[in-house]
Amino acid sequence: MPVITNIEDLRKIYERRTPRMFYDYAESGSWTEQTFRENTSDFAQIRLKQRVAVDMSGRTTKSQMIGQDVAMPVALAPVGLTGMQSADGEIKAARAAEKFGVPYTLSTMSICSIEDVAAHTKTPFWFQVYTLKDDDFMRRLFERAHEAKCSAIVITVDLQVLGQRHKDLKNGLSAPPKLTAKSIANMMTKIPWGLEMLGTKRRFFGNIVGHAKGVSDPSSLSTWTAEAFDPALNWDRIAQFKEWWGGKVIVKGIMEPEDARRAADVGADAIVVSNHGGRQLDGAVSSIRMLPSIVEAVGKDVEIHLDSGIRSGQDVLKALALGAKATYIGRAYTYGLGAMGEAGVTKALEVIHKELDVTMALCGETDVKNLGAQNLYVPQGFGDPSVPL
Numbered sequence: 001m002p003v004i005t006n007i008e009d010l011r012k013i014y015e016r017r018t019p020r021m022f023y024d025y026a027e028s029g030s031w032t033e034q035t036f037r038e039n040t041s042d043f044a045q046i047r048l049k050q051r052v053a054v055d056m057s058g059r060t061t062k063s064q065m066i067g068q069d070v071a072m073p074v075a076l077a078p079v080g081l082t083g084m085q086s087a088d089g090e091i092k093a094a095r096a097a098e099k100f101g102v103p104y105t106l107s108t109m110s111i112c113s114i115e116d117v118a119a120h121t122k123t124p125f126w127f128q129v130y131t132l133k134d135d136d137f138m139r140r141l142f143e144r145a146h147e148a149k150c151s152a153i154v155i156t157v158d159l160q161v162l163g164q165r166h167k168d169l170k171n172g173l174s175a176p177p178k179l180t181a182k183s184i185a186n187m188m189t190k191i192p193w194g195l196e197m198l199g200t201k202r203r204f205f206g207n208i209v210g211h212a213k214g215v216s217d218p219s220s221l222s223t224w225t226a227e228a229f230d231p232a233l234n235w236d237r238i239a240q241f242k243e244w245w246g247g248k249v250i251v252k253g254i255m256e257p258e259d260a261r262r263a264a265d266v267g268a269d270a271i272v273v274s275n276h277g278g279r280q281l282d283g284a285v286s287s288i289r290m291l292p293s294i295v296e297a298v299g300k301d302v303e304i305h306l307d308s309g310i311r312s313g314q315d316v317l318k319a320l321a322l323g324a325k326a327t328y329i330g331r332a333y334t335y336g337l338g339a340m341g342e343a344g345v346t347k348a349l350e351v352i353h354k355e356l357d358v359t360m361a362l363c364g365e366t367d368v369k370n371l372g373a374q375n376l377y378v379p380q381g382f383g384d385p386s387v388p389l
């Protein structure tokens with residue numbers, strides 16, 4: 001294995017090994033990609049307070065998410081088409097998360113099905129739900145998640161329509177990839193990826209194909225979302241899903257205090273401050289910049305998580321110190337998966353854990369649960385996006 005010291009090392013290997021169509025799918029934001037870029041650049045605006053001559057022994061990154069013990073407060077986010085980044089990718093990622101002791105969230109738009117992932121893991125995982133119009137399909141999806149012993153659902157509320165990512169349209173993104181002169185020429189340069197992919201049967205949207213009706217091109221994410229997703233989703237429907245599911249519910253995609261309040265009022269166990277990694281509303285504020293106002297509005301009433309832009313353990317520390325109880329990584333582990341399969345996901349988790357632990361030490365903290373305002377210098381404009389940074 002090459003010497004991997006940070007997440008960017010994994011991204012570079014991933015870019016070399018994976019067909020362009022799937023690399024571009026992960027490494028894009030919508031339209032101008034402003035929000036995608038600012039999700040990461042805004043983290044860099046926050047500075048850390050160095051403390052010295054503090055006893056740094058006996059540090060711990062252990063915490064809890066929705067009452068579940070976690071080795072560090074970093075879950076694997078739901079990522080569509082993970083099984084196209086590496087054959088059986090969802091199973092590999094779920095196994096890496098299980099061994100590391102962090103939650104894995106399976107996307108509705110996964111390649112491996114709920115049943116597949118359950119058959120290859122022992123620890124209950126979380127299931128991310130997209131809200132489709134078809135009630136029978138939705139009820140059956142909840143039953144399937146129950147049968148697979150999923151311990152929470154994550155309802156994504158920011159994708160009633162799909163944000164446009166230019167590269168996906170130009171590449172003709174689909175799962176499995178359609179064989180065109182361009183895609184074949186590119187895949188010919190990704191032989192190990194192709195051989196592994198030929199060795200698995202899991203090349204279709206496993207939760208959908210054979211389960212949902214009335215979609216004209218079952219291989220296309222944009223066709224699925226345009227034809228099957230429910231543009232009428234509202235808070236009553238979210239409350240209905242909570243009742244149908246009957247277990248823990250995380251509401252993902254909250255960017256405004258009013259929406260955070262609505263999510264708390266429908267009884268969410270946690271919310272995820274998220275702009276979908278900059279893949280939905282381009283021009284939205286970065287999620288780290290919105291975090292303080294959401295913590296102020298609902299921090300006492302609901303557990304707050306954050307995703308979008310986390311590429312290091314330092315980013316995790318900043319989000320926790322600004323009041324999030326926990327975080328998610330999506331791209332950071334996808335890079336690892338595409339670079340070197342399950343071992344690469346483990347590597348991404350190890351890199352982030354080490355960065356979090358060492359940064360805690362140098363900030364004079366020994367327990368991840370005690371991070372707070374005392375650890376940061378935060379520019380004006382965090383929590384109030386009308387003030388320029």
Ligand code: GLV
Pocket residue numbers: 079080109159276279
């Ligand atoms: C799906 O969740 C996507 O962002 O592509």
